[in-house]
Amino acid sequence: MSQKQKAVEFGALHQKGNPVIIYNIWDAGTAKAVGDAGAKALGTGSWSVAASKGYADGEKLPLEALLATARSITAAVSLPLSVDFEGGYAEDPQALAVNVGKLIDTGAVGMNFEDQVVGGSGIYPAGVQAKRIEAVRALSDQRGIPFFINARTDLFLKESDQSRHAGLLDEAISRAKTYASAGASGFFAPGLADDALIAKLCEAVELPVNIMMMGGVSAPKRLAELGVGRVSYGPGPYRAMMARLQEEAAAVFSATA
Template sequence: MSQKDKAIAFGALHRKGNPVVIYNIWDAGTAKAVADAGAKALGTGSWSVAASQGYADGENLPIEALLATVKSITASVELPLSVDFEGGYAEDPAALADNVAKVVDAGAVGINFEDQVVGGSGIYAVTVQAERIRAIRRMADDRGLPFFINARTDLFLKESDRAAHAGLLDQAIERARAYAGAGGSGFFAPGLADDDLIARLCEASPVPVNIMMMQGVSAPKRLGELGVGRVSYGPGPYRAMMAKLKEDAAAVFAAAG
């Protein structure tokens, strides 16, 4: 398939009530393994990609290293690929669009794009983040590519007390609507775990909602019943694989005396 065909196919996988499952990867090897396991699409996790190369999350991985990883994945696997691009490695909308264009050139058909101020504190104002999304959409439209912008809010991740999440729902809905209006294709709400709040967000959002699997989050099938359009696993697969590697290595060293 052409890149445009992949982008169309990727967007079509996002259906409210019948979510696409993204088991997040971090390099070409894991991309092949997940593809062989039956994935319909692929998505990187920024934490995993950075950690696998010795960096901390938060745009500490050089953008050149990230782009090289993306190219190696798209060269190895034919499935559509979405890249966790954090805050886009830029604040200015024009510079941001230029950076996302490099991700497009590397073969990806979508990104996760978050509204927290990477390297700073808090999250961008709704109007500011909407303009940043709008710049990405203009770039993609100029290329004739139905690029999938998974607009992420960090409202819930930044509030560790889940009992307070109900009070953030109206803000999240406001952002979902604003980001969709600016050209967002999906709305990503990591950290949100309550079934009722997820259902209310899905009902109010004009675009498919992405929920990340973590402790306390219902199984993907149940999330589909709540109206979710995408389920992802974030750094979970990387952490699980590294724990297993450490366990196996320790057993080998113990047996060797």
């Protein structure tokens, strides 16, 4: 398939109540493994990609290294690829668009795009983030690629007390609608775990909602019943694999001591 066809296919996989499952990868090898396991699409996690190369999360991984990783994945696997692009490695909308153009050049067909100020503090005002989304959409339209902009809000991740998440829901819904008007394709709410709140978000928002599997989050089958359109696993697969690697290596070294 052409890149455009892959982008169309990727967008079509996002269905409320029948979510696409993204078991997050970090390089070409894990892309092939997850693809062979039956994945319909692939998605990187920024934490995992950075950690696999010895960097911390938060755009500490050089942009060129991230782009090289994306190119290696699209060269190895034919499935549609979405890249966790964090804050786009730029604050200014036009500089952001240039970076997204480089990402599109790797063959990727979508990205996660967060509204927290990477390297700073807090979250961008919704209107400011909307301008950034508009710049990405204009660039992808110019390229003729229906690029999937998975607009992420960090409202829930930044509030560790889940009992306060209900008080953030109205703002999250407002942001989702603002981002949709700016050209977002999906709405990502990592950190949100309460079934009732997830259901309210999915009902109030036209965009397919992405929920990340983490402590307290219901199983994907239940998330489908709540109306979720995408389920992702974030850094979980990387952490699980590294824990197993360390355990097996420790067993080898202890046996030969």
